[in-house]
Structure formats: structure tokens, C-alpha cells
Amino acid sequence: MLILKPARILPMMIGGLVLFACDSQRSTGPAGPQFSRTITLPGFNSLLGAGPARVRIWLKPGTLIARRVVVRQGDQLTRDERVDGRVAAITASATEDTVTLSTGDLKIVVNGSTTFRGDREEGDDDNPSAPASLAEFTLRLQNALAAGRHPAVEARRPAPGTRQAPTDAAFTAALVRLDDAADRPSIELNVQNANLLTNASPPPDAWLQVLDRKIELRTSDGTTRIGQQTPETLGELQFRGKVASVDVGAQTATLADGTILHLVAGSDIETGDEGDDSTFATLADVKTALAGGDSVVARGEGLRETATPRTLDVIEVRFRKESPDEPEHRGVAFADSVTAADSVAATFTLGNGALVNVTAHTMIAPFGDFHTLGAVVRALAGHQRVKAEGFGMLASMGPPKVLNAIGVEFELNH
Incomplete structure (x- = not known):
């Protein structure tokens, strides 16, 4: 039986900078640091022949064609592996759910051990959009898909101790984040020589096989760029925050918390794909926006x-126009006993007095004990105790508070 805990505000981090590595200071030469170098396909093959490596693959949307591959070594091999993309479908079961991504039908398994986070930019006061449980996460995705939306998610897992076979598609997420910034499909995994498959009859020039998907590498026509990060990136910090100001002359962008991002000769600004007007390729574009x-x-x-002031030399950065919150990222979670239900008015009342409307768009979980509001009415008439757990949009503060249910699970309250 799925047990929902009441939604709670989960602060993500104090301050505007999220740190994932040792905060080490370093010096650079007058020419500036060299963070990466372009390598050829044979060079990539030689690196993998010498031992495993961490790769992050950015895909062209809707395809299994790599537009960029970044190779990292050393301590990167012990960091979380990650898959980003938009959700195409979700299949629910009693113990675990499977999220299918739009890119290559990649499957991400989520279960009761998975931690969920919401879309949040640094500088926000809290994390109001984090799903409180697996059931709420599933209901929110089901509702979004039913409305024709395809939310972006970021899924992470600890790097496995044993290298995953190229034909093994398994990916069980330890953490999933609803994140508009994960809209660009990418895969970050540890690979070895067996993952790189040559092609005697290009194109493509080769495939990088991960999670039982053959990613096309098209280096000959310039579609795919392969880069290797240099030791200069040792001790890197991950940052994320809202841009407060830009100085094009100084090549800096200042975040809302005062952190200064300094673009140097080796910095890589991620550019947008064709038709992508949400990604800015230059600081001048950011300033104009x-x-x-x-x-x-x-x-x-x-x-x-x-x-002081906190200044980072940028290794790589994406400047993205923040989109308004989508409906699946706003709302109120509820988990309480049902004290009354009316199948004609399509409402039920929670133990805390809140009135919940069941609309034509409400999804009632098929894995619950009761699949219709009428069944809940009959259960209450038979003196059975019923619990409702779900997620809804606030319609009125009341009193009584009124919610329009997005999704709900009805179960016997033992």
C-alpha cells in the first residue's frame, strides 16, 4: 500500500550557489585557463582503450544523434550518473513506476526509495513544487500528459561499482527532479571501450552504445563534437541562479546572490538548437533579454x-530564459481521511474540513482501493474508513478551503 506523507517545504540550499565539489582556489596564466580540448574519434577510442571514462552526451532533440560529447576522467567516475529529457509516458504499478522519455524511449524506474525534487531556481525561498511521494509524482505526470504537456525531468543514480553492459537498459533513479532546465536530452554515464562501436559504412562514423541505445556519432560532417576536459577543471563547482546583471565589457554576469560569473577564453557557452529561442548564446543576448x-x-x-566577491571562471554555462511555471508545478498536496462524499456534486470533504472538487480532468489512481467517487460514497455509507491522498489546485482559501483535484488515490484507512 502506498503511504503518502504530508507535503512539506524542503529548502534546497541556503544562498544562490549549489556546491558539489571542493571549493578550491587556483591561479591562471595570462592567456587564461584551457578547460577542454577537441579530440578526434580515434582519440576518443584511445582514451577508452586506456580505461573507463565519464561521458556526457547531448542529443539532438527527437533523435539518437549526439551533437556534443564531453569526456571526463578521474574523480568524475564516482559522481552520480544522470539522464535528462522530456516525459512521453508513465506506467504505474503497485511497487514501482516506469517513466518513458521522448528520446529513444529511454526507461527510468522510480520507486518508494526515489527522492523527488521540484523545479527551483536559486534565490527562491523554498521548494514548493517537490512531489511528496511516488504516488503524487505519478499523478502529476499523468495529469500533465493528459493535458498534452511533456514535463522535463532530471534522473540521477549513484555510479554503479560494476560497469553496466552497453546492452543493459536498466536505470533506477535515486533522485528525480521536475526541472524545466532539463529540457535538453542528455545522458551522463561511465563508459568503457566496449561501449564504442565502429561503423564500416558511415554515416554515422560510430555509435556510443549506452542503456541499450546506439547513439550516433557523426564527426565527419561536424554534427557531433567530442571534447575532453583538461585537469584545469579539477575542483569545479556547479552553479545555478538567476542573472541580476551583465557587464559585456568585463565579460561577467552577476547572479542574484552576488556571485560573479567570469567568462574567459576557455569558457563554453551552450548554444540553442534550431528553433530554440530560450537559450542565449552571448552575454549581449542575455543583457538584451x-x-x-x-x-x-x-x-x-x-x-x-x-x-570576495565570490567570482567563478566559467567552464561551461547555459543561459536560459526562465519560463512561467507550468500548471503541474503549482498546487497543494493533501493526505487526510474522507469525512463525506457526494457523487452528484462531485466533491468530497477531508478531515481538516477542506472541500475537494472532482472534475472531468481529475485522475483517480487505478491502483487505489476505490476507483470512482460513487464507490467512496458507498464505502462511507457502509461505515468504512476512507483516506484520500493526492494533489490539487487551490480554488479558494475559504473557509472552507476548496481544491480542484488534479489526481487522487482513495484507499481504505485501516
Whole structure:
């Protein structure tokens, strides 16, 4: 039986910078740091022949064609593996659910051990959009898909101690984040020589096989760029925050918390795909967007140059126009006993007095004990105790508080 805990506000981090590595300071030469170098396909093959490596693969949307591959070594092999993409479907079962991504039908398994996080930019006061449980996460995705939306998710798991076979499609997420910034499909995994498959009759020039998907590498025509990060990136920090101001002349962007992002000769600004008007390729573009009233989020990696003011030399960054909250990212979770139900008015009342409307768009969980509001009415008439757990939009503060249910699970309250 699925047990929902009441939704709670989960602070993500104090301050505007999320740190995932040692905060080490370093010096650079007058020419600036060299964070990465372009390598050829044979060079990539040689690296993997020498031992395992961590790769992050950015895919062209809707395809299994790599547009960029970044190779990392050393301590990167012990960091979480990750898959980003938009959700195409979700299949629920009693113990675990399977999220299917739109790219290559990749399957992500989520279960009762998975931690869920919501979409949050640094500078926000809390984490109001985090699903409280597996059931709520599933209901929110089902509702979004039914409304024609395809939410972006970021799924992470600890790096496995034993290398995963190229034909093994399994990926069970330890953490899943609903995250608009994960809209660009990517895969970050440890690989070895067996994952790289050559092609005697290009195109493509080769495949990188991961999670039982053959990712096309098209280096000959310039579609795929392969880069290797240098030791200069040791001690990198991941940052994410809203951009407060830009100085094009100084090549800096200042985040809302005061952190200064300094673009140097080796910095890589992620560019948008064709038709993508939400990603900015230059600081001048970011400055124009801010002047036009847009909110811009910077996300990437950098190395600390100075502590006061906190300044990072950017290794890589994506400047993205922040989109308004989508409906699946707003609302109220509930978990309480049902004291009354009316199948004609399509409402039920919770133990705390809140009135919940069941609309034509409400999804009632098929894995619950009761699948219709009428069944709940009959159960209450037979003196059975019923519990309702779900997620809804606030319609009125009341009293009584009124919610329009997005999704709900009805079960016997033992």
C-alpha cells in the first residue's frame, strides 16, 4: 500500500550557489585557463582503450544523434550518473513506476526509495513544487500528459561499482527532479571501450552504445563534437541562479546572490538548437533579454577565482530564459481521511474540513482501493474508513478551503 506523507517545504540550499565539489582556489596564466580540448574519434577510442571514462552526451532533440560529447576522467567516475529529457509516458504499478522519455524511449524506474525534487531556481525561498511521494509524482505526470504537456525531468543514480553492459537498459533513479532546465536530452554515464562501436559504412562514423541505445556519432560532417576536459577543471563547482546583471565589457554576469560569473577564453557557452529561442548564446543576448523584462537563469560549472566577491571562471554555462511555471508545478498536496462524499456534486470533504472538487480532468489512481467517487460514497455509507491522498489546485482559501483535484488515490484507512 502506498503511504503518502504530508507535503512539506524542503529548502534546497541556503544562498544562490549549489556546491558539489571542493571549493578550491587556483591561479591562471595570462592567456587564461584551457578547460577542454577537441579530440578526434580515434582519440576518443584511445582514451577508452586506456580505461573507463565519464561521458556526457547531448542529443539532438527527437533523435539518437549526439551533437556534443564531453569526456571526463578521474574523480568524475564516482559522481552520480544522470539522464535528462522530456516525459512521453508513465506506467504505474503497485511497487514501482516506469517513466518513458521522448528520446529513444529511454526507461527510468522510480520507486518508494526515489527522492523527488521540484523545479527551483536559486534565490527562491523554498521548494514548493517537490512531489511528496511516488504516488503524487505519478499523478502529476499523468495529469500533465493528459493535458498534452511533456514535463522535463532530471534522473540521477549513484555510479554503479560494476560497469553496466552497453546492452543493459536498466536505470533506477535515486533522485528525480521536475526541472524545466532539463529540457535538453542528455545522458551522463561511465563508459568503457566496449561501449564504442565502429561503423564500416558511415554515416554515422560510430555509435556510443549506452542503456541499450546506439547513439550516433557523426564527426565527419561536424554534427557531433567530442571534447575532453583538461585537469584545469579539477575542483569545479556547479552553479545555478538567476542573472541580476551583465557587464559585456568585463565579460561577467552577476547572479542574484552576488556571485560573479567570469567568462574567459576557455569558457563554453551552450548554444540553442534550431528553433530554440530560450537559450542565449552571448552575454549581449542575455543583457538584451534582461532589459526586455525577461528572467534569465544561468546554470553550469566554474572554478573559484576569488572568494570576495565570490567570482567563478566559467567552464561551461547555459543561459536560459526562465519560463512561467507550468500548471503541474503549482498546487497543494493533501493526505487526510474522507469525512463525506457526494457523487452528484462531485466533491468530497477531508478531515481538516477542506472541500475537494472532482472534475472531468481529475485522475483517480487505478491502483487505489476505490476507483470512482460513487464507490467512496458507498464505502462511507457502509461505515468504512476512507483516506484520500493526492494533489490539487487551490480554488479558494475559504473557509472552507476548496481544491480542484488534479489526481487522487482513495484507499481504505485501516
